[in-house]
Amino acid sequence: MGKFITFEGIDGAGKSTHIAFVSDYIKQRGIELVSSREPGGTPLGEKLREIVLHEKMHLETEALLVFASRREHLAQVIEPALARGAWVISDRFTDSTFAYQGGGRGMSLAKLDALEQWVHPELQPDLTLLFDVPLDVARARLDATRELDKFEQEQSDFFAATRTEYLRRAAEFPQRFRVIDSTQSIAEIQQQIAAILDAFF
Numbered sequence: 001m002g003k004f005i006t007f008e009g010i011d012g013a014g015k016s017t018h019i020a021f022v023s024d025y026i027k028q029r030g031i032e033l034v035s036s037r038e039p040g041g042t043p044l045g046e047k048l049r050e051i052v053l054h055e056k057m058h059l060e061t062e063a064l065l066v067f068a069s070r071r072e073h074l075a076q077v078i079e080p081a082l083a084r085g086a087w088v089i090s091d092r093f094t095d096s097t098f099a100y101q102g103g104g105r106g107m108s109l110a111k112l113d114a115l116e117q118w119v120h121p122e123l124q125p126d127l128t129l130l131f132d133v134p135l136d137v138a139r140a141r142l143d144a145t146r147e148l149d150k151f152e153q154e155q156s157d158f159f160a161a162t163r164t165e166y167l168r169r170a171a172e173f174p175q176r177f178r179v180i181d182s183t184q185s186i187a188e189i190q191q192q193i194a195a196i197l198d199a200f201f
């Protein structure tokens, strides 16, 4: 069985910046690696991603769509890869749903727990890297770089609640979460990630 590593954080925290570094670090060990993302990761999931990131909808519709994308992602990509011994890294997974739809939008965590139990009762990431930054730092990074999607246009109270839920989950599941202070330089963060991975191999 392979290992499953997830990347999490509020928009602009910097998680995508470090995926190539982690990918290279793992591949250097001769390990087969599958790199993916959510929502998305499959042709159907990418169509759902477009809808989730750009259409307004009821918060529970949003949660159901991200879990639908995840079900397909698990069936088509994650589970077969892990079963053949490959490692999988995913830019976001279920912690994002708890943080964004639960924390940010205020959806019942009990309903999200039920969806998680339905969609992946057995599977949890082996390691979750949570990139944590104050909201103003994340916002400044996003404003400097790109056109903002539906979530990125949310106000600071949404991201404050999202970040709080992430940190709550990190405290709840300390065995798999590693919280990275993402205000550090990219080089410092990579050093920290390398130490985390060295301990994990």
Ligand SMILES: Nc1ncnc2c1ncn2[C@@H]1O[C@H](COP(=O)(O)OP(=O)(O)OP(=O)(O)O)[C@@H](O)[C@H]1O
Binding pocket: 009, 010, 011, 012, 013, 014, 015, 016, 017, 018, 141, 142, 145, 182, 183, 184, 185, 186, 189
């Ligand atoms: N530690 C850092 N110091 C300075 N700038 C950074 C740092 N990390 C990332 N950035 C810059 O911030 C911007 C956003 O980074 P990135 O796209 O990795 O964020 P993200 O958390 O993946 O966002 P999203 O979830 O919205 O995709 C990029 O321009 C990136 O170069």
Ligand SMILES: Cc1cn([C@H]2C[C@H](O)[C@@H](COP(=O)(O)O)O2)c(=O)[nH]c1=O
Binding pocket: 011, 037, 038, 039, 053, 066, 091, 092, 093, 094, 096, 097, 098, 100, 101, 151, 152
């Ligand atoms: C998996 C997942 C994602 N989201 C949100 C979080 C982000 O704003 C976008 C994905 O964009 P990224 O820049 O590629 O990280 O989708 C969500 O609200 N719920 C989820 O479960």
